[in-house]
Each structure stands twice: as structure tokens, then as C-alpha cells.
């Protein structure tokens with residue numbers, strides 16, 4: 001935020017100031033190369049499909065640019081892009097207009113290039129393509145954007161982190177295929193964990209560790225850890241724990257985790273409140289243990305549904321979010337030191353764990 005905006009927002013009260021910070025929080029722009037690395041893996045699936053980017057300003061989004069630049073290569077039928085118009089920081093200014101961009105034709109001589117400033121306006125002015133105002137503010141939950149969603153085959157975007165649960169819930173309700181970027185913390189929510197357990201959502205392939213850079217607006221403060229300015233003069237922030245969430249099949253899902261350790265009661269303590277052993281690192285899952293095991297959340301980076309069954313998430317909300325039948329299946333018994341359902345060893349609470357079981361060979 002510029003100093004002018006800060007001072008005028010401040011003078012209009014804390015509500016607006018909080019609103020301004022909340023708006024800024026969601027303005028992380030995905031880099032073209034990150035979109036490319038993941039989306040090209042679904043190339044065969046995308047043929048003939050209508051792709052919807054519903055949190056994407058076509059003039060800013062690398063998703064939109066990627067799908068335009070690869071429209072012919074992917075043999076897409078149609079690309080649609082909408083985004084919420086950013087509400088003004090000042091209540092008195094009113095809202096920006098929201099637009100819908102539609103692309104059905106991308107000539108070989110397209111004015112849109114992967115990694116250089118592109119003439120999106122010229123592309124959208126071509127016959128077969130359009131840029132038209134939406135009636136509402138472009139919120140992905142609005143009736144008109146939901147109608148566009150129901151017409152699409154595949155959704156690809158990086159939705160606002162703060163609305164990720166609502167976002168995935170809507171995709172699930174519409175039964176849509178998707179390739180979306182999010183934070184792995186979302187997995188532990190009661191909306192998203194069940195989708196992983198039921199093998200209706202899994203991580204995409206291209207990000208399984210480390211952090212990723214995102215472009216941020218010029219007004220973004222550079223004092224946060226991991227912020228900087230790249231060689232093109234654009235501000236970026238590095239974010240940890242980012243993952244692709246998808247329900248389209250790709251090869252890694254079927255790779256088996258190679259296990260080398262053997263079970264011993266000394267090395268694998270049993271929880272006091274679950275009939276399961278604690279495995280502190282995914283690679284230490286014992287090859288010869290057939291019972292229930294509590295593994296770290298990062299297990300999902302290696303999860304193969306042919307090799308393991310996910311039973312439940314043993315975190316601080318387990319008692320309220322897991323069905324009583326499942327709690328019975330895992331031998332859960334309330335413990336005086338356990339507030340909500342997290343595993344207890346020697347009277348101490350451990351980190352949130354996913355309770356899994358190996359599938360018989």
C-alpha cells in the first residue's frame with residue numbers, strides 16, 4: 001500500500017484498514033513456469049476441453065497466458081476467465097467492473113507470448129474471442145460465475161488462499177475436474193481431508209517440497225521474510241508448503257513408496273489414546289506392520305492409494321469431525337491430556353497425524 005492510501009484508509013477507520021490488508025493477502029500471482037510445469041502433465045486429458053480460470057484477471061494471470069499460448073498444442077475447445085473486481089479500499093469509491101474473457105480462436109501469429117509483455121487486448125478483439133462486462137463483481141460464488149463453472153470441463157487457477165475451502169467445496173459440488181494451487185495446510189480442514197481420504201483429490205506432481213515464488217503487487221511491503229525484487233523489477237515473495245490439488249490422474253499417483261525399516265515396539269511407540277503406532281517420518285513406515293499407523297501430514301506427498309488406506313486425521317478436531325464409527329475402528333479412547341483427538345505418547349501430545357493402514361500385498 002502506498003503511504004497515501006495507508007493514511008486515507010487509516011482515517012476512515014480500522015474496518016477499512018483490515019479490509020485493505022485482507023485484500024492484499026490474496027494478491028499472489030503464480031509464475032508462468034510453475035503453471036507450465038504442472039499443467040502440461042494433463043495434456044492428454046485437456047484435449048477438446050473448455051477450461052475455466054475463475055480467479056484470473058486475463059491481463060495479469062499466467063494461467064490465462066499459458067492456456068492462450070498453448071491453445072493449439074493442447075487442442076482446447078474454449079478458454080474462459082473471470083476474476084472478482086477488487087473492491088475499493090475506500091468505501092466511497094465504489095467497485096471496479098468485473099469482466100469475462102472468452103477465447104475460442106488463437107491464430108498461429110497470436111499476439112500473446114509466454115514470457116514477454118503480451119497484447120491480450122488484441123487477442124480478445126479477434127472474431128471468436130470476447131471481453132465483456134459481468135453483471136456482478138465476478139466472485140467465483142456468484143450465480144453468473146457458477147453458471148460458467150457448470151459449463152466448463154476443467155478449472156485451473158490459484159484461488160485466494162483465504163477462500164480455498166469454499167473454493168474446493170464448490171468444485172466438488174459441481175463434480176468438476178480441476179488443477180488448482182493451494183497451501184498444504186488446507187489438507188487438515190474438515191472440508192478437504194475427507195476428499196483425500198476418499199481418493200477424490202490428490203496432490204499434483206510438480207511441487208512436492210520446498211517453496212515457490214509468487215509475484216505480488218508493487219505496493220506489497222518488502223519487509224516480510226522471503227520478499228524481494230526479481231531481475232525484471234517485479235516484487236515477489238517465496239511461499240512454503242504450496243501444492244497443486246487435482247482430481248485428474250497423472251503417473252506419480254501409482255508410484256510405490258519403497259519401505260526398508262522393520263517394526264520394533266521400542267522404535268514405534270503405541271499411542272495411549274489410539275490403537276496405532278506412531279511413525280515420525282514417512283520413510284520409516286515399517287514394511288512388516290499390518291496395523292494402524294500415525295504418519296506425518298507430509299505422507300500425502302508419497303501417498304499411493306494402491307499401497308495404503310487413509311483412515312482418519314488425528315488432529316485437535318478429530319473428536320468433533322471424525323464419525324464415531326471411525327473412532328471406534330481406530331480404538332480411540334479419550335485421554336485426560338488430549339483436548340480434541342490428537343495422539344498421546346507418554347502423556348504428551350504429538351503433532352497431527354494421518355492414521356493409515358498398509359493394503360495387503
Ligand SMILES: C[S@@+](CC[C@H](N)C(=O)[O-])C[C@H]1O[C@@H](n2cnc3c(N)ncnc32)[C@H](O)[C@@H]1O
Nearest residue numbers: 026028029030055056083084139140158159160
Ligand atoms: C492468489 S491470487 C491468484 C491470481 C491468479 N489466479 C494467479 O494465479 O496468478 C487470487 C486471485 O483471486 C482474486 N479473488 C479474490 N477473491 C475472489 C473471489 N471471491 N472470486 C474470484 N476471484 C477472487 C484475487 O483478486 C486474486 O487476484
